[in-house]
Amino acid sequence: MVEKTRIGIIGLGYWGPNLARNFDELEDAKLVAIADLSTERLEAMKRRFPDAKLTTDFNEFPSMGIQAVAIATPPKTHFRIAKACIEAGLHVLVEKPLTLKQEDSETLIELAREHDRVLMTGHTFLYNPAIREIRRYIQEGELGEIYYIDAVRTNLGLFQLDTDAMWDLAPHDISIANYVLDSYPDSVMATGGSFIMRPYNLHDVVYMHIRYPNGVICNVRVSWLDPNKARKITIVGSKKMLVYDDIEPLEKIRIYDKGVSTPPLTDTYGEFRASYRYGAVTIPHVSWHEPLRIECQHFIDCINNGTNPVSDGLAGKHVVEVLEAGSRSLISGQEEIIERAPVPV
Amino acid sequence: MVEKTRIGIIGLGYWGPNLARNFDELEDAKLVAIADLSTERLEAMKRRFPDAKLTTDFNEFPSMGIQAVAIATPPKTHFRIAKACIEAGLHVLVEKPLTLKQEDSETLIELAREHDRVLMTGHTFLYNPAIREIRRYIQEGELGEIYYIDAVRTNLGLFQLDTDAMWDLAPHDISIANYVLDSYPDSVMATGGSFIMRPYNLHDVVYMHIRYPNGVICNVRVSWLDPNKARKITIVGSKKMLVYDDIEPLEKIRIYDKGVSTPPLTDTYGEFRASYRYGAVTIPHVSWHEPLRIECQHFIDCINNGTNPVSDGLAGKHVVEVLEAGSRSLISGQEEIIERAPVPV
Amino acid sequence: MVEKTRIGIIGLGYWGPNLARNFDELEDAKLVAIADLSTERLEAMKRRFPDAKLTTDFNEFPSMGIQAVAIATPPKTHFRIAKACIEAGLHVLVEKPLTLKQEDSETLIELAREHDRVLMTGHTFLYNPAIREIRRYIQEGELGEIYYIDAVRTNLGLFQLDTDAMWDLAPHDISIANYVLDSYPDSVMATGGSFIMRPYNLHDVVYMHIRYPNGVICNVRVSWLDPNKARKITIVGSKKMLVYDDIEPLEKIRIYDKGVSTPPLTDTYGEFRASYRYGAVTIPHVSWHEPLRIECQHFIDCINNGTNPVSDGLAGKHVVEVLEAGSRSLISGQEEIIERAPVPV
Amino acid sequence: MVEKTRIGIIGLGYWGPNLARNFDELEDAKLVAIADLSTERLEAMKRRFPDAKLTTDFNEFPSMGIQAVAIATPPKTHFRIAKACIEAGLHVLVEKPLTLKQEDSETLIELAREHDRVLMTGHTFLYNPAIREIRRYIQEGELGEIYYIDAVRTNLGLFQLDTDAMWDLAPHDISIANYVLDSYPDSVMATGGSFIMRPYNLHDVVYMHIRYPNGVICNVRVSWLDPNKARKITIVGSKKMLVYDDIEPLEKIRIYDKGVSTPPLTDTYGEFRASYRYGAVTIPHVSWHEPLRIECQHFIDCINNGTNPVSDGLAGKHVVEVLEAGSRSLISGQEEIIERAPVPV
Numbered sequence A, B, C, D: 001m002v003e004k005t006r007i008g009i010i011g012l013g014y015w016g017p018n019l020a021r022n023f024d025e026l027e028d029a030k031l032v033a034i035a036d037l038s039t040e041r042l043e044a045m046k047r048r049f050p051d052a053k054l055t056t057d058f059n060e061f062p063s064m065g066i067q068a069v070a071i072a073t074p075p076k077t078h079f080r081i082a083k084a085c086i087e088a089g090l091h092v093l094v095e096k097p098l099t100l101k102q103e104d105s106e107t108l109i110e111l112a113r114e115h116d117r118v119l120m121t122g123h124t125f126l127y128n129p130a131i132r133e134i135r136r137y138i139q140e141g142e143l144g145e146i147y148y149i150d151a152v153r154t155n156l157g158l159f160q161l162d163t164d165a166m167w168d169l170a171p172h173d174i175s176i177a178n179y180v181l182d183s184y185p186d187s188v189m190a191t192g193g194s195f196i197m198r199p200y201n202l203h204d205v206v207y208m209h210i211r212y213p214n215g216v217i218c219n220v221r222v223s224w225l226d227p228n229k230a231r232k233i234t235i236v237g238s239k240k241m242l243v244y245d246d247i248e249p250l251e252k253i254r255i256y257d258k259g260v261s262t263p264p265l266t267d268t269y270g271e272f273r274a275s276y277r278y279g280a281v282t283i284p285h286v287s288w289h290e291p292l293r294i295e296c297q298h299f300i301d302c303i304n305n306g307t308n309p310v311s312d313g314l315a316g317k318h319v320v321e322v323l324e325a326g327s328r329s330l331i332s333g334q335e336e337i338i339e340r341a342p343v344p345v
Helices: A016-025 A039-045 A075-087 A102-115 A129-139 A165-181 A291-305 A313-332 B016-025 B039-045 B075-087 B102-115 B129-139 B165-181 B291-305 B313-332 C016-025 C039-045 C075-087 C102-115 C129-139 C165-181 C291-305 C313-332 D016-025 D039-045 D075-087 D102-115 D129-139 D165-181 D291-305 D313-332
Strands: A005-010 A029-035 A053-055 A068-071 A091-095 A119-122 A146-156 A187-193 A205-211 A217-223 A225-237 A241-245 A253-256 A259-261 A275-277 A281-283 B005-010 B029-035 B053-055 B068-071 B091-095 B119-122 B146-156 B187-193 B205-211 B217-223 B225-237 B241-245 B253-256 B259-261 B275-277 B281-283 C005-010 C029-035 C053-055 C068-071 C091-095 C119-122 C146-156 C187-193 C205-211 C217-223 C225-237 C241-245 C253-256 C259-261 C275-277 C281-283 D005-010 D029-035 D053-055 D068-071 D091-095 D119-122 D146-156 D187-193 D205-211 D217-223 D225-237 D241-245 D253-256 D259-261 D275-277 D281-283
Touching (some): A005 A016, A005 A291, A016 A068, A016 A291, A068 A291, A075 A091, A075 A102, A091 A291, A119 A291, A119 A313, A129 A165, A129 A225, A129 A241, A146 A165, A165 A313, A187 A313, A205 A313, A217 B217, B005 B016, B005 B291, B016 B291, B039 B053, B068 B075, B091 B291, B102 B119, B119 B313, B129 B241, B165 B187, B165 B217, B165 B225, B187 B313, B205 B313, C005 C291, C016 C068, C016 C291, C068 C075, C068 C291, C075 C102, C091 C291, C102 C313, C119 C291, C119 C313, C129 C241, C129 C253, C165 C205, C225 D146, C225 D241, D016 D029, D068 D075, D075 D102, D091 D291, D102 D119, D129 D225, D165 D187, D165 D217, D165 D313, D205 D313
Parallel strands (some): A005 A029, A029 A053, A068 A091, A146 A217, B005 B029, B005 B068, B029 B053, C005 C029, C005 C068, C091 C119, D005 D029, D029 D053
Antiparallel strands (some): A187 A205, A225 A241, A241 A253, A253 A281, B146 B225, B187 B205, C146 C225, C187 C205, C205 C217, C253 C281, C259 C275, D146 D225, D205 D217, D225 D241, D241 D253, D253 D281
């Protein structure tokens, strides 16, 4: 029997308690301690996790025999806390976005390599069975050549002060697009509006237009200020089209067997004939498992097997790059190129 | 009893037969003739409109006693045909877009003024009872200060060769935004993709970001290449939010009594409190009448009463301006300012 | 070229003008005359069908050279008018329900045989491409053994005085069930409520439970007094389940590849294991054509080819039988057996 | 501070763990022990409720100082276990259905009275904020005179061996109808089908037609064998109509301001004019709280305050009466009258 990995959680905002619950229920992990600056929040965990130690200082973790941490603090603290944990010899799972700067992500990747620790980014959708299925369809060519992706992620709230709507919501869609396309973008143009958050100079509505190699585009609309909750991704390929609707409880994926044949170039209008193909819609049955549970188990497995996570530091960095370029574009009003240091082999 | 206005139709594409049917059924109009270059298409109208004269040359219209024409030919011919008709002393209703160039719209407006003829653009949505109701809500302040509009108009096809998806579909949304906001945009940024229509150098997917005065933004997504047919407009105001869904047969408007109070500017995170308000959703009952019927009747009324149409030449020109700026932006990759000649008083 | 069949329409209520329009647009039919007792209603047809003769007495039809009639008068007049027309040598298409009494249907069938005329019932759904596809699935065993059908047909209005909601709405569902099952029911239990129509002693809400051979049941809910418009038929088979939603503009049929295996009979609770199977949902693409157009064309084809219509007099009679038994059950409060004279060979 | 009520849970099937969790999280209750015949199921609770004693014999409860129990065992054991608990001096909350026989419910009511204990039935929907709001609308006359209720509760599975689909699913709808109408039915007619469960002689599909005083009818359709999960209740009144959809995450209630005026009785068809009224649809915002939490708190409050629960023994008995009559009707094929002993004052 594998020894249980001893886990610490840092940060008790919205997501931390979910991480605590999931690690607590894993067979081969043990939730040893929880850290947060607020004693009030720590207190609230007592009843639910009576066996976990509670502390306001995560630096005490190593002395508790903790081997791995999940960091769910505000984004601007991710780099500092993850760095300290890796240097203290801990495996780290960092919530998205990995850092606020591309260079900081690179530093974490380098550090994890040096210390031989697992560095994982909490891109939960990469552990969502439906998204994995979609990646498979695309990689196996079922949709044909991919033309474009359109993603919508809107609802009313929750407004935050340390990120805008783009940094809050778009990491999901960017991580999904990178993952299913198995590719990384070249440039971003972003535009948006600042309404409720105007006093804070933060955008509550953002539209991103992201260019991938081979002419593939990905358009992301995020909003904290919309009457409808939507989490919908449309993927249009040359053979089929697919819609992923995360709101649907059961029928999350719809595959449309329809398309248009590119008409041959002609000089005269009269000869133009787009050839439309309309076929069945298929809603595949995807066995559902809680993505966060799969993600937590994957973190433990990577630690135990010495393997690299699907959402590793590099995957996290590739999302941060896009967000940084998006922020530059929101200011410049222009398309911004994503510069990437060559990945060391 | 008012004498019946004698009407001619020019163009038997998709829309022309609808115009013919509507004018034919009006009490105070008489469908006298239909013109099209294709004798085959003319022939097909014979059974349905046995009393209408059929001709391949609309220049014969004045000699038939025709007083007013509805022009539903391809957009690039609008200016030439409309100009000829006005100069021949006819009142003209031109399908959207009014022209392909802002200056041409101005020329038509000027000509109509000189000849004292009615010049009307076929922006049908301005005669849609639901859109009129929405304008009333906004003008009466029911939604509060308007923050932004998001419009989606997508489906599979129909691809065209003489316009891209933006010129084909966006005129509806631009005309609606101008109308309900009672305002005209200052700038446009557009981006998109060219997939099926790449050989023709035409965009089949376009995203427009349009800036109106006072920080209001309007974002339009149009696509000829989408598995879902959508015609949805979201309007977010400081008091309420509204969604117009043109696909819904009955429940076209939903008003959400929900919003967020702008939080006061504070230095510390701890004090930040966005105040959310959640209330009822109301789906008003709007008496439905076919918008095109209302539009056709309005054309006749304007002719008889010497009044200016709601969708007059100026309204048509204000849409053309935005499309032209959009086309410039698709090429430049930058936001394009809309320059307007001062409207002569 | 086939000579055009000369058609007369009797009755200008809700359905008559639709029949007139469709026959008018058929290649091998000619709408010769329209009869109605109301001169006002006749007058209203003048503009739309300028070439049709208008009369208040359908007995004039033979003298106009009319060969076939479509009867869309109130149900209680169907028998009398259809009988007169057949005896006058006309082919007849009678709107549903064929008659109010089973014996009257039998008389019409007998008369049509004697006079060698086509007798067709206007069960439009039997010409609906989606319903035909559903029959094919069932007949080919794709759904497995059929367990039951549940049909819902509700909305607000239109209340009528000469029929209750059952006779008005249920003929559609009964004709569909008979057709897709290729079978006829043995008994009916009906119950309902009389609210708005209480003064007239008519049910505005009725639930029918219809038993077919082999334990198949069909449950029909009809209501004139419901906030939602619904036209939905669920068919549950041992292999797959199917939902037909007539309100859906495109996705009318959904086939659910799910089911349960009958558990083996056991004495002990502990051994009980129902085995569930969840699979994909498929929404087939069904090419759409207006059912009434297909129906009208079929009537003409049967006349020309001397063939028997899909919805012949017998099909009409089999629906009347069920409605009659339903009416008896509404009074008796008991299940009513459907007695059938053996069909003469 | 109120002393915490000491709670025991009996039965660890589907519902028991939910009861355990809710009582565990209440401020003024203490989950002391859990009983089940299966040591395996007991074992599985250890991790989640480490402080609760686990036993296979609920008769040990009084010796543990337990004051109140929640019984979530199979229905056929409800009577025996509840009786034993009341006689042992415990307050009891019994899951629905209270018992399998009306007389047994009466016995429990009598016993609870004698021992001065709280007897409560677990009709959760009576603690559902949306259902409470609907009762308020009806009681305050907002819907006008109630005409009828139509309830649908379907999905695929879970099949059970000790009840049919009616006893499993219909208690919800019957308890809701009794509650919102504030009335009890006079008779039931039930019919259904036995397909998967034919070997067990159990109905998996049942339609109930329940008559309340004043001509109000309530129709309940339950099915274990349906491709769609539905939990929908339509309530039609003379002024307004209402639909409750329990599947909807947020918009559970829709109120339709539409209706029909009863036409005056006339002799002639020509004068018949139903007057339709179409108005807005309103989706009220109902603050959501977990109904089971409210129910558990209510049980504790009734114990502490000596008050009678909303879903008391009598409410439970009134549901059992209807189910019993339904079972009789399924056999007799006839409407069955509900006989009620006069309630002792």
